[in-house]
Amino acid sequence: xxxxxxxxxxxxxxxxxxxxxxxxxVASAGSTSPFxxxxxxxxxxxxxxxxxxxxxxxxxxxxxxxxxxxxLAVVIGVAAGTAIGLMPRLRALSEPVLEFFRAVPPxxxxxxxxxxxxxxxxxxxxxxxxxxxxxxxLLNTVEGVRGLEPVLGxxxxxxxxxxxxxxxxxxxxxxxxxxxxxxxxxxSIGVILMVISELFGANRxxxxxxxxxxxxxxxxxxxxxxxLLGLIGVVLAALFKAVENRMLAWYVGQRQIERGE
Amino acid sequence: MSFTRxxxxxxxxxxxxxxxxxxxxxxLRGVQKTYDTPGRPQVEAIRHLEFQxxxxxxxxxxxxSGAGKTTLxxxxxxxxxxxxxxxVLDGATVTGPPQGMAVVFQEYGRSLFPWMTVRQNVELPxxxxxxxxxxxxxxxDRALAEVGLTEATEQHPWQLSGGMQQRVAIARAIAxxxxxxxxxxPFAAVDAxxxxxxxxxxxxxxxxxxxxxxxxxHDIDEAVYLGERVIVLSNRPTVLxxxxxxxxxxxxxxxxxxxxxRFGELRGHVYALIQKAxxxxxxxxxxxxxxA
Numbered sequence: 042x043x044x045x046x047x048x049x050x051x052x053x054x055x056x057x058x059x060x061x062x063x064x065x066x067v068a069s070a071g072s073t074s075p076f077x078x079x080x081x082x083x084x085x086x087x088x089x090x091x092x093x094x095x096x097x098x099x100x101x102x103x104x105x106x107x108x109x110x111x112x113l114a115v116v117i118g119v120a121a122g123t124a125i126g127l128m129p130r131l132r133a134l135s136e137p138v139l140e141f142f143r144a145v146p147p148x149x150x151x152x153x154x155x156x157x158x159x160x161x162x163x164x165x166x167x168x169x170x171x172x173x174x175x176x177x178x179l180l181n182t183v184e185g186v187r188g189l190e191p192v193l194g195x196x197x198x199x200x201x202x203x204x205x206x207x208x209x210x211x212x213x214x215x216x217x218x219x220x221x222x223x224x225x226x227x228x229s230i231g232v233i234l235m236v237i238s239e240l241f242g243a244n245r246x247x248x249x250x251x252x253x254x255x256x257x258x259x260x261x262x263x264x265x266x267x268x269l270l271g272l273i274g275v276v277l278a279a280l281f282k283a284v285e286n287r288m289l290a291w292y293v294g295q296r297q298i299e300r301g302e
Numbered sequence: 303m304s305f306t307r308x309x310x311x312x313x314x315x316x317x318x319x320x321x322x323x324x325x326x327x328x329x330l331r332g333v334q335k336t337y338d339t340p341g342r343p344q345v346e347a348i349r350h351l352e353f354q355x356x357x358x359x360x361x362x363x364x365x366x367s368g369a370g371k372t373t374l375x376x377x378x379x380x381x382x383x384x385x386x387x388x389x390v391l392d393g394a395t396v397t398g399p400p401q402g403m404a405v406v407f408q409e410y411g412r413s414l415f416p417w418m419t420v421r422q423n424v425e426l427p428x429x430x431x432x433x434x435x436x437x438x439x440x441x442x443d444r445a446l447a448e449v450g451l452t453e454a455t456e457q458h459p460w461q462l463s464g465g466m467q468q469r470v471a472i473a474r475a476i477a478x479x480x481x482x483x484x485x486x487x488p489f490a491a492v493d494a495x496x497x498x499x500x501x502x503x504x505x506x507x508x509x510x511x512x513x514x515x516x517x518x519x520h521d522i523d524e525a526v527y528l529g530e531r532v533i534v535l536s537n538r539p540t541v542l543x544x545x546x547x548x549x550x551x552x553x554x555x556x557x558x559x560x561x562x563x564r565f566g567e568l569r570g571h572v573y574a575l576i577q578k579a580x581x582x583x584x585x586x587x588x589x590x591x592x593x594a
Contacts, residue, residue: 192412195381199399200427214417291417295460
């Protein structure tokens with residue numbers, strides 16, 4: 042890549058964020074409102090607020106719960122989705138139930154889950170995240186498996202591929218574009234639920250910290266928490282994209298050729 | 303019996319094998335197929351088909367469009383349950399995809415696994431057979447060389463042209479070392495020049511490997527050029543119109559064979575049969591009255 046093209050790419054990537062930050066900086070510069078502190082003040086507060094101790098005590102546990110809950114959702118969602126997608130009877134049986142659960146907004150489950158799994162421990166929070174992330178992954182996996190090219194199924198049959206090989210080499214790769222689409226949706230739901238699960242009766246965690254700052258009128262600190270949350274979202278999305286680009290390279294390439302790009 | 307035999311059986315073997323008339327590779331006995339989906343009108347696709355294919359023969363099946371060619375092929379491949387009758391491969395009734403059979407589908411672009419490289423595509427069925435790594439590699443290399451694909455083996459199928467993709471599908475089929483190779487209008491979607499090349503490839507593979515080939519096509523020229531016999535099907539519900547013996551020399555090439563007077567006669571004959579079939583004439587029924 043030549044230098045001008047690199048610069049262009051960097052501008053495309055960072056241009057809008059830089060403009061937005063600049064607008065925020067200028068617009069909030071002289072603010073005296075306690076709820077709307079100048080960006081300069083927020084940024085000055087940042088290092089003192091997010092010390093190593095706080096990162097270990099609050100950020101890491103939140104991310105760990107997100108990781109566990111999201112991981113569970115991926116494993117369960119892909120496994121159950123594949124089974125449902127492959128078995129028409131099971132699908133007919135489970136479809137109404139799935140549609141019902143999908144329509145329930147995950148945050149309303151927080152108080153219910155807390156009743157069974159406790160308000161303060163990890164379990165309730167992990168269940169909340171996993172349940173919220175499960176549906177998009179599960180339903181997309183079902184669709185991906187169902188939408189598999191029938192000729193590929195015939196090919197697998199006529200070459201006597203064992204059920205295991207069919208699953209690993211045919212069904213899962215074939216459904217992977219849809220699985221990734223579901224997993225991407227689930228990731229943003231997971232970040233939201235990571236925060237929401239801590240709003241009720243938790244005293245440690247990124248979400249809990251933001252609420253505590255707000256309740257103790259530590260407004261600039263609260264803002265730093267929100268910024269940190271946004272940055273975590275950006276990093277997670279980038280990580281996701283990197284994994285997706287690697288796993289779906291064939292799909293991206295095939296689509297480019299089909300579209301004549 | 304012989305899906306373990308070497309990739310290249312000698313011509314003598316094949317000649318010896320096919321000299322006995324009872325050595326039948328594929329036997330269709332009273333095959334009948336009616337699609338009976340609840341909630342939809344019944345469709346009688348194949349009424350009655352009965353023919354045999356000798357070991358090492360190359361037989362083409364042609365018929366008017368909608369003659370149930372694909373239904374027939376899928377039945378033989380064990381991908382479809384018959385309503386009545388049976389398909390016997392190497393003495394055993396076909397109840398599911400049989401061991402000694404490989405299929406090359408019409409939709410080459412959709413029968414290859416796009417997430418695998420060319421090599422992995424050819425190799426996958428061999429893994430299933432439990433062949434060791436070194437031997438697998440060797441077989442894949444030979445199959446790819448047979449179809450003229452020695453480069454591009456680490457590319458993905460969608461990076462190749464249509465003709466090349468169909469070569470990959472053929473390589474996968476012959477690496478499997480079937481006794482019977484089924485081909486379902488494999489060249490319907492490639493351009494005329496590529497098609498001629500692929501036809502010659504099929505002829506040369508057939509001679510070289512001693513495999514029995516059943517080649518389904520809608521193209522009359524292709525059927526006569528390739529086949530030792532051409533089985534002409536009626537319109538739906540399908541019965542056999544005629545089993546045409548192609549008495550052209552064994553050595554065929556695009557230029558001389560196609561300008562051969564006998565080729566023209568055979569082509570004309572099959573063409574006339576197809577026209578009759580299209581008009582609704584069937585051997586199992588009297589000719590329908592014109593404007594009755």
